[in-house]
Amino acid sequence: MAEPIPVLVAGDHFVRNRLLIDALHAEGGPAAWQVRELELPWPRVPFGRVAEVDEASGSEERMIEALGPARVCLTQMAPLTRRVLAACPELELFAVSRGGPVNANLAAAAERGVAVTFAPGRNAESTAEHTLGLMLAAMRRIPRAHAGMLAGRWDSELFAYDATGLEIAGSTVGLVGAGAVGRRVAAALVALGADVLVSDPYADPAAMPAGARLVPLEELLERSTVVSLHARLTDETAELIGAAELAAMPRGSVLVNCARGGLLDYAALAAALRNGHLFAAGLDVYDVEPLPADHPLRTAPNVVLTPHLAGASRAVAERAARMVAAEAGRWLRGEPPLHHANPAGVAR
Template identity: 55%
Template sequence: MRILAAGDHFVLDTLIGDALEAAVTASPFELTGLTLPWPLGPFGGVAEADEAGDCEDALIEALRDVEVCVTRMAPFTERVLDASPALRLVVVCRGGGPDNVDVEAARARGVRVCFAPDRDAAAAAEFTVAMMLAAMRRIPEAHDSLARRGVWGGSYSTYEGCGFELEDTRVGLVGYGAVGSRVARVLSAFGAEVEVYDPYVRGDVHGVRVASLDTLLSRSRVVTLHARLTDETRGLIGARELGLLPDSSVLVNVARGPLVDTGALCDALESGRLAAAALDTYEQEPLPAGARLRGVPGVVMTPRLGGASRQVAEKAARTAAAEVARYAAGAPLAHCLT
């Protein structure tokens, strides 16, 4: 069995290789490696793949006679699949799904496609709370004042200029999946009043379940988004929804950029309707140099770091290797879409 570890600068091909060596014992295999440029190089739409590295030619060459590929960003388009007749399994080291794979085209060619669900849930939850605290307590602004401009910045300690605590603050969560549920538990430990809106989740939640998004927004000093991006949720938070928030609220989005209407968010920040926003993801990525968001007050921005930790990369490699081991042993695959 020939396996290609098409890693990158986050999920290293060496991490994938080490995990495969430890997990795949039922069948001998020949391993080759390919390092893709992400995240040091751009990614985006490649043919019909939504989020992938633009490296079809290099991938086709590396896939010659390969039966199994483990990757994160390699573009498995119709063109690549057509050029790889020996391919039978693609395992994608991503938690939200294989956005770099044309799943229907793979199914039509007899290629199984697997992914690594929830591998970054803990990292994203921790990062969400960190961003929330940074925005609420104005930490980046105060750091910039002192470290960059040399100004002690006493105004950050005035009543009007200081932030507010999580304890006894009502925080609304939109979405209660693997990340949202972890965020809810952490916020409860801080003493926040947690409310949850998720029409697709049944059973108990950490906090109070509310029946509608409008109710959640109108009652929450802080709102954090954890919904999946679908046709239904695209533009979920627009001008009308932002207008429902209490004055001086905070919006946190470490989920998907298109959940929020960026123009409406900028309007709300510029008008003072929102006190702050903490964003790790954007409608357009990478964020353009001239993006309006760069000039509005009260924004904490990071370049999609929510799921980036060393543990995530290591777990992704192990999860993918375990799937390859099941395939090699002829066992049912655990996280397969085709």
């Protein structure tokens, strides 16, 4: 019988070690793996930069000590730096359970023949649902009504015509970006009776959900009662929606962003809410995170804010664990990775 493979499971308080271990045992059986554990403090302690990598939790010292002779590491937030790689020469696979392995030095890993994998689409369903939740909350002013009830009010004034909310059914909703999240949101909105427009210069028209139509961004902004952002953040899309784009939206429209903070000019958004051009906004991502106490959005009217939670569901954590464990299973069977982040590096 083959010797069990030393593997480090470096989970956190979201993608828990027990989820990773259960998923790993489903790949090759418990006898295939000699599991070491490291629990990282995220999200109870915010992630940050560790040496040359971003959005990492823990430290190089803890990783080096925990990895030891491990040939495989399953993690979400552990830092993979040049120093860690140099101190752990047995490592062959670093499987990251998130959509982008920004906590790994891909070039340094490739130089040492360490394959880095990731988990694209792990939170597409969760983010799509959160988008719809924010959209409905902003359009129907649910947080305002809820706050009034908690304060002991029965705010029947919200039934006055000028104070009532908007409906999705019959509205034109524009989606900027047609990736995994955007397509799911589009399908749900069509089912709710919206006229759905999508702007994405790279989208395949054949992949659009039935009832959703691709249009230029200018047309989408001019026609949409609701605009929801779903694009990737690149040099091309940075501050894609600024003061001019917000002004091009119809008066009384709604802006939703569960994608990336860098897509949007938040000062311009706060101004558009204050001057009444926009009816409301629903936001999960920001230009600065955590959101500063003096940020203009905190005092802007009719805005619904959540702290970057769109991808947070139990199903996401479970799915992420299965995805990285499946990469370990492929490695064990001598198969190539499914989601290889540094294919220029050849895994040993």
